[in-house]
Amino acid sequence: MIFDIGESRFYKNDDNENLIGEITYSVAGSSMIIIDHTFVHDDYRGQGIAAQLVDRVVEMARDENKKIIPLCPFAKGMFERNTTLYADVMR
Numbered sequence: 124m125i126f127d128i129g130e131s132r133f134y135k136n137d138d139n140e141n142l143i144g145e146i147t148y149s150v151a152g153s154s155m156i157i158i159d160h161t162f163v164h165d166d167y168r169g170q171g172i173a174a175q176l177v178d179r180v181v182e183m184a185r186d187e188n189k190k191i192i193p194l195c196p197f198a199k200g201m202f203e204r205n206t207t208l209y210a211d212v213m214r
Contacts, residue, residue, distance in 0.1 A: 124172065124175055126175075126176065126179055129145075131147055131148055131149055131150070132145050132146060132147040132148065133145065133146050133176055133179045133180065134146075135172070141164070142162070142164060143163070143164055143167050143172065144161075144162060144163040144164065144167060144172045144173065144176060145160075145161075145162050145176070146158060146160065146161045146162075146173075146176035146177065146179070146180055146195075146198075147159055147160040147161075148180055151192070154188075154189050154190060155189060155190055155191075155192060155214065156180065156183070156184050156189050156190070156191050156192070157191070157192045157194055158177070158180055158191060158192070158193045158194060158195045158198040159194050159195055160195050161173050161176055161177065161195045161197040161198055163176075173197055174201060177193075177197070177198050177201050180198075181209060181212055184212045185211065185212060189212070190212055190213065190214035191209075191212045191213060191214060192214050
């Protein structure tokens with residue numbers, strides 16, 4: 124799935140411009156990204172969209188050589204369950 128880029132977020136809308144899912148983050152200094160919120164509309168849950176959103180932020184962090192603090196409970200859980208996968212960006 125391809126996500127649109129907004130100000131401090133990645134998101135996806137359906138054909139009627141209704142929000143399907145989003146992840147928001149903030150930039151802390153020159154080397155840190157804080158994931159603070161992940162949302163997927165009830166109609167789209169269980170399809171792996173939230174995990175794809177987290178992975179999109181991880182990809183950005185890797186491209187920009189930044190570390191991530193996952194404050195959002197969903198993102199934090201992903202990082203805790205996949206420590207080796209995210210070790211290079213985990214703070």
